[in-house]
Amino acid sequence: xxxxxxxxxxxxxxxxxxxxxxxxxxxxxxxxxxxxxxxxxxxxxxxxxxxxxxxxxxxxxxxxxxxxxxxxxxxxxxxxxxxxxxxxxxxxxxxxxxxxxxxxxxxxxxxxxxxxxxxxxxxxxxxxxxxxxxxxxxxxxxxxxxxxxxxxxxxxxxxxxxxxxxxxxxxxxxxxxxxxxxxxxxxxxxxxxxxxxxxxxxxxxxxxxxxxxxxxxxxxxxxxxxxxxxxxxxxxxxxxxxxxxxxxxxxxxxxxxxxxxxxxxxxxxxxxxxxxxxxxxxxxxxxxxxxxxxxx
Numbered sequence: 001x002x003x004x005x006x007x008x009x010x011x012x013x014x015x016x017x018x019x020x021x022x023x024x025x026x027x028x029x030x031x032x033x034x035x036x037x038x039x040x041x042x043x044x045x046x047x048x049x050x051x052x053x054x055x056x057x058x059x060x061x062x063x064x065x066x067x068x069x070x071x072x073x074x075x076x077x078x079x080x081x082x083x084x085x086x087x088x089x090x091x092x093x094x095x096x097x098x099x100x101x102x103x104x105x106x107x108x109x110x111x112x113x114x115x116x117x118x119x120x121x122x123x124x125x126x127x128x129x130x131x132x133x134x135x136x137x138x139x140x141x142x143x144x145x146x147x148x149x150x151x152x153x154x155x156x157x158x159x160x161x162x163x164x165x166x167x168x169x170x171x172x173x174x175x176x177x178x179x180x181x182x183x184x185x186x187x188x189x190x191x192x193x194x195x196x197x198x199x200x201x202x203x204x205x206x207x208x209x210x211x212x213x214x215x216x217x218x219x220x221x222x223x224x225x226x227x228x229x230x231x232x233x234x235x236x237x238x239x240x241x242x243x244x245x246x247x248x249x250x251x252x253x254x255x256x257x258x259x260x261x262x263x264x265x266x267x268x269x270x271x272x273x274x275x276x277x278x279x280x281x282x283x284x285x286x287x288x289x290x291x292x293x294x295x296x
């Protein structure tokens with residue numbers, strides 16, 4: 001198949017042979033050899049340089065090129081994308097270029113012989129969804145979503161934008177109860193008036209947790225505010241009498257706050273999960289990664 005990406009991307013992905021045609025170097029789509037009178041596609045081509053064999057052409061990979069230009073608050077799943085292009089094998093090689101806002105990128109678990117170039121433009125971003133706030137009554141918030149995930153697919157990053165895990169949802173505050181004393185008169189022995197006292201109770205609600213920041217932001221509940229793209233939502237207020245306010249949702253790549261007395265704020269999503277699957281250890285570009293990295 002034709003090489004769908006430019007020569008700069010091809011240089012990062014390796015395994016592409018160039019030929020000079022009409023004075024211009026071009027990427028060879030396929031290299032064939034004649035065997036038993038028939039031309040056949042090669043699986044791989046090696047050359048020996050300074051006593052070491054190195055690969056100069058990969059022939060088995062499914063090639064692809066995905067570029068996102070408009071904002072999209074849904075997950076990009078690489079396996080689903082290339083399946084729609086007719087992919088049916090295991091080895092892949094290609095480019096995922098994010099030039100706008102994206103909720104999450106899932107590179108999947110392709111063969112260790114595969115390679116993916118991931119680019120994030122200056123105004124591009126990959127952000128996990130923010131966690132939802134915890135319900136009043138002392139419930140915990142929910143966790144933020146990971147932004148970039150690889151379960152084994154080798155990749156290289158050129159990041160000039162933002163890769164950030166979603167903020168955790170804030171914890172919900174406990175409910176309270178007001179106690180009131182009621183004094184009353186009643187008739188008692190020998191026509192006298194006696195005085196009695198009873199108690200009345202009034203339940204008061206605590207505040208819900210705020211939603212964590214993300215794309216989209218998490219949902220705030222019971223007075224808690226929704227998370228925004230970069231900032232977590234504030235916690236809901238309380239009705240007094242021992243009820244407590246909810247915790248604030250976490251900003252991008254940050255945990256949600258605990259309620260003063262009640263539920264715990266949830267953890268943030270990881271910026272990059274599967275960092276151990278990079279085939280080049282250096283992360284190129286001057287972009288921002290929030291929420292840290294982890295192995296899978």
